[in-house]
Amino acid sequence: MDLTLATPVEIDTALADAYGKIADLTGQQHRITAQIERIDEVEADSYYSKLPQYSPEARAKLVDEHKALQRRIWDILDAEVYPREAEYNNRRWTRYYLVDNTNGHVHKDQDCSTCFDDTRYAWLVEQSGLSAEELVELAGEKACTVCFPWAPVDTLKRKTKLEAPERKAARLERERKKAEAAAKKAAKAIANPDGTPxxxxxxxxxxxxxxxxxxxxxxxxxxxxxxxxxxxxxxxxxxxxxxxxxxxxxxxxxxxxxxxxxxxxxxxxxxxxxxxxxxxxxxxxxxx
Structure with missing residues (x-):
């Protein structure tokens, strides 16, 4: 794929997916690290030291698994992340972030003074590349007035049209299952030809x-x-x-x-x- 021809949405969507893969692999590494630490804490000649899961061989296997995961992370970085981040640095399009809680607002970056170090954000990749005016129009009541101090009052009163990607995916999955269940029910249902009971x-x-x-x-x-x-x-x-x-x-x-x-x-x-x-x-x- 020629990244110079890709849209901001296409690039950032692929990046978000790549970062999600890396997060999953990193989580697996953390679990392996915890297992290695438990093995290292076992005292020599103790009961646990004689169990196979605490043996030097088991520890060596865990270390190899950790290294294999790290190689997969490097592969993703090299193939999927670095080229796209380089393209972003070349073009510098807009990116927007929604604070991931019930009353969260949309920000133009992750350095807004209204947020904290532990604030969790949802990256709005579908809105990458939009102008600030276009974003505020979609964000409505969720537009941050610090990031967008010029936002029209009437616009800030409107219900937002934005949704965190993960929440949207979960909602669409619920709707899919509901529609699937309704279709199965309809397939089994009976009524008069005119639809009456x-x-x-x-x-x-x-x-x-x-x-x-x-x-x-x-x-x-x-x-x-x-x-x-x-x-x-x-x-x-x-x-x-x-x-x-x-x-x-x-x-x-x-x-x-x-x-x-x-x-x-x-x-x-x-x-x-x-x-x-x-x-x-x-x-x-x-x-x-």
Missing amino acids: LKVFTGHYPERQVVRNGRVVKVHPAHDAYDTLKTLHAARGWLTDFYYWTKDGAHPSFRPESLEDVAKAVAHKEGKDVETVLAEAKKRAARR
Whole structure:
């Protein structure tokens, strides 16, 4: 890739990725260093000194792993970091940083007087190269008034359009999983072809009175009861049940009009004709 033709966003995005790799490798080195220190602290001829994980061979292996990690870090620096930082030094485009907490502001560098030595920043690589005016327009309420003292008051009242890369990635992942779950649910769902709930008759209930202590305390009027089938699996099961329970004649809990409604819904969902859906249901019922 010709870095002289790359945009600031492309270069800084690659740099952020490279620095992330280095951070991961450095973390592994720290863990190895801690293991080596534990081995060095073991007293000679003690119980622990005789365990294999505290042996000179184990220590030597850890040292080799640490060196191998360091070589990988140097490779990343040479191949991915130094050339891009050199290109940045040649062109010197703008870079912006968001303090990584709930109320953090966007700064033009990491030396703002409102921040501290231990302040954690999120590098806004997608905004690299933007003018200060463009950045403030996006930052809105999160624009630092020390870094951008000229920022219009009206702009500072607007909700920010910026998001820390890691938080954005986490949000997008949550949204992806949510959409995936919704798609799976939709694939299993059933409804009438027009989208209305698929209801089936479950029985007729006559008027019923509840008598307690010699008095009528509740009256249930005569009514037809219905159930809503929400999944393709439930609808297919209902069709099977219909033919199973009506094989010896009509059944009070199954009505022909419900059969027609369910068959149409399943046929629409599966892309089949109603006759095929009914034939398949009859075969399933016959196998019981």
